[in-house]
Amino acid sequence: MLELSGRELAAALRKEAAARAAALAAAGTQPRLAIVLAADPEGDSPSLWYVRSISRAAAKAGITAETVGLGETATPDEIRAALRRLNADPAVHGIILQTPLPDGADPAQLAEEIDPAKDVDGANPRSLGLLAAGRPAFAPATAEAVLALLDHHRIDLAGRRAVVVGRSTVVGKPVAHLLLDRNATVTVCHSRTRDLPAVTRGGEIVVAAVGRAHLLTGEHLAAGAVVVDVGTNTTVDGGLAGDVDPESAASTAGALSPVPGGVGPVTTALLLMHTVRAAEHGADAPA
Amino acid sequence: MLELSGRELAAALRKEAAARAAALAAAGTQPRLAIVLAADPEGDSPSLWYVRSISRAAAKAGITAETVGLGETATPDEIRAALRRLNADPAVHGIILQTPLPDGADPAQLAEEIDPAKDVDGANPRSLGLLAAGRPAFAPATAEAVLALLDHHRIDLAGRRAVVVGRSTVVGKPVAHLLLDRNATVTVCHSRTRDLPAVTRGGEIVVAAVGRAHLLTGEHLAAGAVVVDVGTNTTVDGGLAGDVDPESAASTAGALSPVPGGVGPVTTALLLMHTVRAAEHGADAPA
Numbered sequence: 001m002l003e004l005s006g007r008e009l010a011a012a013l014r015k016e017a018a019a020r021a022a023a024l025a026a027a028g029t030q031p032r033l034a035i036v037l038a039a040d041p042e043g044d045s046p047s048l049w050y051v052r053s054i055s056r057a058a059a060k061a062g063i064t065a066e067t068v069g070l071g072e073t074a075t076p077d078e079i080r081a082a083l084r085r086l087n088a089d090p091a092v093h094g095i096i097l098q099t100p101l102p103d104g105a106d107p108a109q110l111a112e113e114i115d116p117a118k119d120v121d122g123a124n125p126r127s128l129g130l131l132a133a134g135r136p137a138f139a140p141a142t143a144e145a146v147l148a149l150l151d152h153h154r155i156d157l158a159g160r161r162a163v164v165v166g167r168s169t170v171v172g173k174p175v176a177h178l179l180l181d182r183n184a185t186v187t188v189c190h191s192r193t194r195d196l197p198a199v200t201r202g203g204e205i206v207v208a209a210v211g212r213a214h215l216l217t218g219e220h221l222a223a224g225a226v227v228v229d230v231g232t233n234t235t236v237d238g239g240l241a242g243d244v245d246p247e248s249a250a251s252t253a254g255a256l257s258p259v260p261g262g263v264g265p266v267t268t269a270l271l272l273m274h275t276v277r278a279a280e281h282g283a284d285a286p287a
Numbered sequence: 288m289l290e291l292s293g294r295e296l297a298a299a300l301r302k303e304a305a306a307r308a309a310a311l312a313a314a315g316t317q318p319r320l321a322i323v324l325a326a327d328p329e330g331d332s333p334s335l336w337y338v339r340s341i342s343r344a345a346a347k348a349g350i351t352a353e354t355v356g357l358g359e360t361a362t363p364d365e366i367r368a369a370l371r372r373l374n375a376d377p378a379v380h381g382i383i384l385q386t387p388l389p390d391g392a393d394p395a396q397l398a399e400e401i402d403p404a405k406d407v408d409g410a411n412p413r414s415l416g417l418l419a420a421g422r423p424a425f426a427p428a429t430a431e432a433v434l435a436l437l438d439h440h441r442i443d444l445a446g447r448r449a450v451v452v453g454r455s456t457v458v459g460k461p462v463a464h465l466l467l468d469r470n471a472t473v474t475v476c477h478s479r480t481r482d483l484p485a486v487t488r489g490g491e492i493v494v495a496a497v498g499r500a501h502l503l504t505g506e507h508l509a510a511g512a513v514v515v516d517v518g519t520n521t522t523v524d525g526g527l528a529g530d531v532d533p534e535s536a537a538s539t540a541g542a543l544s545p546v547p548g549g550v551g552p553v554t555t556a557l558l559l560m561h562t563v564r565a566a567e568h569g570a571d572a573p574a
Contacts, residue, residue, distance in 0.1 A: 108420040129416025133395040133456045159481045167467050169420045176463075176475075180454050183479040185486060188463075192470040194446045199472060202489075 001250045002153070004228065004257035006145070009152040010265035014061055017272040021062040024279050031279035032064040033094040033120065033271070034086045038074035038101050041067060046234050051098055054268055061272050066092075076105045083113040094120035094275035108169060120274035122174065132177045138274050143174035145266035146207055146228050147182070149257055155205065155226050158183035163203030165189055165196070165216065165243070171209040171230055179205075196220065208243035217248035224254035230263050289440070289542035291515065293432070296439040297552035301348055304559040308349040311566050318566040319351040320381040320407065320558070321373045325361035325388050328354060333521050338385055341555055348559050353379075363392045370400040381407035381562035395456060407561035409461065419464045425561050430461035432553035433494055433515050434469070436544055442492065442513050445470040450490030452476055452483070452503065452530070458496040458517055466494075483507065495530035504535035511541035517550050 021031045035051055051067060058065035068082055079101065086092045095118045099107050111123035119127050122140035130137035150157065162184040166172035172188060179186045189199050190210075200206055200220040206227045208216050213233035221227060231243030242259030249256055257263055308318045322338055338354060345352035355369055366388065373379045382405045386394050398410035406414050409427035417424035437444065449471040453459035459475060466473045476486045477497075487493055487507040493514045495503050500520035508514060518530030529546030536543055544550055 108422055112417075112422070125416040125420035125422055126413035127416065128419055129412040129414065130399075132415055132419070132460050133412035135395055135399070135412055159479050161481075161486075173419050173464070173467075177460070180460075180475055180477070183477070185474065185476045185480040187472065187474040188467055189472045190467070190470070192446050193472040194448075199448075 001253055002255035004149055004153050004226075004255050004262055006149050006152075006257065006262045006264065006266040009148060010269040013148075013266065013269035013273055014057065017063070017269065017276050018061040020276045020280065021272075024276065025062060029279055030064055030091075031062070031094075031275055032066065032092050033058055033096065033275045034066045034068055034092045035096045035098055036068045036070065036079065036082050036086070037098045038070045038079055038105065039072050039098070041069040043072075046232075047098055047100060054096075054271060057268050058272055058275070063272055063275055072102060074102055074105070076110060079105060079110050080113050083110065087113070087115040087118060092118065093279035094118055094271075096121050096271070097123055118278055120271055120278055123170070125169065128169065128174055128177070131174060134181070138278075139178060140170050140174050141267045141270040141274065142171050142209075142230060142263065143178055144270050145263045146171075146175050146209075146230060147178045148266055148270065149228060149263060150205070150226070153255065155255070157205065159185070160204045161185050161187070161202055162205040162207065163187045163189060163200050164207045164209065165200060166207075166209035166211070166230070168209065168211075172207075175207050175209065175230075179207075210243050212243060213241040214243070214245035214248075216244045218245075218251040218253070219248075221249055221252040223252050225252065226255045227253045228257045228263060229259050231259060232264060288537045288540055291436055291440050291513075291542050291544035291549060293436050293439075293544065293549045293551065293553040296435060297556040300435075300553065300556035300560055301344065304350070304556065304563050305348040307563045307567065308559075311563065312349060316566055317351055317378075318349070318381075318562055319353065319379050320345055320383065320562045321353045321355055321376075321379045322383045322385055323355045323357065323366065323369050323373070324385045325357045325366055325392065326359050326385070328356040330359075333519070334385055334387060341383075341558060344555050345559055345562070350559055350562055359389060361389055361392070363397060366392060366397050367400050370397065374400070374402040374405060379405065380566035381405055381558075383408050383558070384410055405565055407558055407565055410457065412456065415456065415461055415464070418461060421468070425565075426465060427457050427461050428554045428557040428561065429458050429496075429517060429550065430465055431557050432550045433458075433462050433517060434465045435553055435557065436515060436550060437492070437513070440542070442542070444492065446472070447491045448472050448474070448489055449492040449494065450474045450476060450487050451494045451496065452487060453494075453496035453498070453517075455496065455498075459494075462494050462496065462517075466492075488512075497530050499530060500528040501530070501532035501535075503531045505532075505538040505540070506535075508536055508539045510539050512539065513542045514540045515544045515550060516546050518546060519551060 516529035
């Protein structure tokens with residue numbers, strides 16, 4: 001079974017982002033990413049580890065990452081006000097609204113506030129619509145990472161049967177649009193799908209984005225299937241488990257992206273690249 | 288084979304739209320729909336027949352329909368200016384940008400100008416994104432008509448395999464989102480799909496939205512499949528042909544919507560209903 005590692009691709013993307021960030025800085029524009037965090041910034045949830053990891057990667061690439069900590073008691077109005085302030089600040093090029101949010105705050109509703117030109121993680125539902133219509137917009141970094149990883153490993157998509165497991169607004173739906181745009185025949189399945197193994201066995205390419213550790217096994221996969229695992233589920237011992245059981249999948253899959261080391265590092269690198277693009281030109285910029 | 292007629296449903300919807308329009312008018316708000324037409328208004332293309340048919344239906348329901356004729360030489364800037372003027376006009380509740388547009392005018396790009404609260408045919412890509420994220424927005428009337436027709440004929444969707452043939456921004460993609468939202472397992476196929484008959488035979492529900500007369504035959508359908516035909520292809524003798532060959536389909540399909548008389552009248556009725564909703568409350572209104 002081929003391992004679809006993301007480390008090489010992520011390193012190349014980080015290197016390019018750093019070079020373009022340096023060129024921007026030399027021309028007087030310091031690329032800046034703002035991460036709105038409605039949580040205790042000293043906590044140790046997976047969400048906070050992720051924010052720290054993005055901040056470290058940004059710093060290494062010469063991008064300023066600013067965590068806008070609103071605290072775990074932030075109200076929707078306070079989050080909205082922070083997003084509007086960042087939209088209006090010309091020194092800020094990219095905005096991420098980190099989830100989960102406090103109870104009562106709807107991520108999709110609040111993300112509608114993010115200026116699409118600064119929406120580097122494609123969180124604004126309008127960005128998804130523009131994407132679906134073939135208009136310039138930032139895709140959610142995770143969804144774009146799935147396609148980038150497939151391209152990097154030279155997996156053909158046109159005319160092939162792709163199955164996306166999971167229908168979230170941040171991963172499943174945008175991945176489906178990106179695959180359609182590349183001429184794959186796309187099936188989206190989810191928790192209410194009947195006989196999931198039979199449906200996923202129909203996929204030459206399977207994207208697992210369901211958020212349940214090791215839900216997909218060899219039984220779910222056709223012989224030779226190319227499998228991209230988007231899952232990042234925390235295990236009881238503090239580790240990370242994908243949505244695919246790699247040992248079981250190895251008996252049937254032709255290729256599988258590892259967790260960690262597959263989609264994850266590419267996602268982070270694409271967030272940096274999107275921030276650089278936003279600093280260069282806004283969402284209308286070519287990649 | 289059961290006929291999934293849209294006439295009864297369309298009549299009920301028109302009756303409700305007329306009652307709500309009358310209530311609005313009695314309260315001092317005359318519901319008004321503006322149709323932006325970049326074509327010769329005296330022409331006889333299918334697009335113009337459609338505009339006249341909507342205008343007649345609106346008038347019968349007590350909704351004012353105004354055709355904003357820009358002529359067939361209208362530039363993108365002129366179309367954009369007309370849409371902005373209508374957005375700003377409080378007397379206008381719904382806006383339709385009629386396609387096709389003159390060469391050089393991109394419908395998705397121009398539709399981005401339509402205020403989502405007045406976007407009664409869900410043409411703004413942002414409306415599609417909001418829809419996909421479960422946020423209030425008007426769906427394209429044709430896409431919503433597919434679901435309304437299935438509901439009217441009490442076709443279960445949850446957990447069932449639905450295949451959408453066609454991936455347009457105005458029908459295929461929004462239908463896929465609406466079906467997903469109703470817990471169907473959804474496959475989208477298109478011109479680049481390999482072995483289309485095998486894929487469509489996997490559907491318990493098949494939505495044909497491809498724009499090629501009689502492309503789908505009995506060979507494409509599983510025994511008992513429920514088939515909704517969105518196609519409105521003009522025939523050489525001036526008639527209307529669906530994307531499904533009804534004689535051939537009759538040998539295998541369990542149910543089929545007729546063309547004309549299926550999705551079409553429901554679409555027109557839903558445009559009127561959307562206009563009434565927009566006049567009542569804007570896009571945030573419940574149905």
